[in-house]
Amino acid sequence: MPVIFLLFAVIMSACGDKTATDTASSPSASAGASASVSNTGTATYESELGPVEVPAHPQRIVALTNAPNVLSLGGTLVGVDEWTNKNPLFKDKLNGVEVVSEDKLEKILEVDPDLIIADAGSKNIDKLKEIAPTVAYTWGKRDYLAQQIEIGKLLNKEKEAQAWVDDFKQRAQAIGQEIKAKIGKNATVSVFETDSKNFYVFGKAWARGTEILYQAMGLNMPEKVKADALGPGYYTLSPEMLSDYAGDYLVLSRSSEGDNSFMQTETWKKIPAVKNGHVIEIDTEASTYSDPTTLEYLLNIFKEGFLK
Structure with a gap:
């Protein structure tokens, strides 16, 4: 199988584009992920791997997946996967953003993130958690619109995400x-x-x-x-x-x-x-x-x- 398809699992984890009506896709729009904001500047995000204490308004995000979703909501990236970095649609938005991967943890350490977004299948989830609060998503668990809303919940921008979804569907x-x-x-x-x-x-x-x-x-x-x-x-x-x-x-x-x-x-x-x-x-x-x-x-x- 060509290299481009071997990379699909990485790329598509950012897309979150399985549909709720496909037998093979069988996503679950999710029972309940959300972020509960505290008065300490943090929020408890109910992720699929359990609750995670995250910044209420993250300022230094490393997105190993879902970087385009973060960018669409105005999230501030300091580290991004190489495939998003190569995408011409995001070139201007990624000036100065480091290319990182889970296999080079020292690079992630260097950019000093306050939030990491990763694939739930990552072999280094526990090590990433030692660097910064880490939220993981499983590709295909939600459809493409539900995934955008989920990123909105994580970034405390759920209303903005939902407004875009409603408008896009109508148009x-x-x-x-x-x-x-x-x-x-x-x-x-x-x-x-x-x-x-x-x-x-x-x-x-x-x-x-x-x-x-x-x-x-x-x-x-x-x-x-x-x-x-x-x-x-x-x-x-x-x-x-x-x-x-x-x-x-x-x-x-x-x-x-x-x-x-x-x-x-x-x-x-x-x-x-x-x-x-x-x-x-x-x-x-x-x-x-x-x-x-x-x-x-x-x-x-x-x-x-x-x-x-």
């Missing part, structure tokens, strides 16, 4: 209705990605805008995609299989720096959606999260791409 649904009116209520959409060696088709909770298209907008997924990608989240394809999984419209996630010669092949050109000019391209590097910044970016692309 995305309205745009979805416009799109259905234009392309037809039965039209199907597939989300493909290539890493220059393999192709992948995605279900409805694997970033790349899948949450917007299939959940928020309610657009249709081809039956073959439902059968093979909905449960596991994605499905690997050979070039010869692309037509079988292609919807009436395609969203193509690709890197501008990768080998895109496949787009000149007859195999690609013969796909009906390609022949009809029904392809919307997105930048892979900017599309692998499901936080508000990424979702707003992709929502605008989809609005223009489908309604132009």
Whole structure:
């Protein structure tokens, strides 16, 4: 499996984008995580690993996961994972922020965090707790919107997070209705990605805008995609299989720096959606999260791409 997919577990822990209706996803929007603010400048956050005493208003956050969610709420980062650091959407927001990892604890010590956000599967959770209060999240436990609200609770900004969620759902649904009116209520959409060696088709909770298209907008997924990608989240394809999984419209996630010669092949050109000019391209590097910044970016692309 290509390196990009070996990195998915790390990347997607930041996305928190499993859906509550997938059998394979089976998240639980959570029974009760919250933060109770005390008069000492701290708050008790009821995390999935138990209560954690955290700063009521953290000022030096190390986010090994969920960094985009933190940035969307104006959280102050002093350390971030390398994949968020490489994302073009966050470049300007991460000036001066150190790239850190759980495997180099001395680097985390150097930035002197007052809060650490980590993956619940981290092998160094106990060591991270010795450095600063550490809150861990399990990828897929909450859907992409519930995860944003959860970060809001942690940062004492739940109202802001909830307000964005409510507004985004309303706007995305309205745009979805416009799109259905234009392309037809039965039209199907597939989300493909290539890493220059393999192709992948995605279900409805694997970033790349899948949450917007299939959940928020309610657009249709081809039956073959439902059968093979909905449960596991994605499905690997050979070039010869692309037509079988292609919807009436395609969203193509690709890197501008990768080998895109496949787009000149007859195999690609013969796909009906390609022949009809029904392809919307997105930048892979900017599309692998499901936080508000990424979702707003992709929502605008989809609005223009489908309604132009």
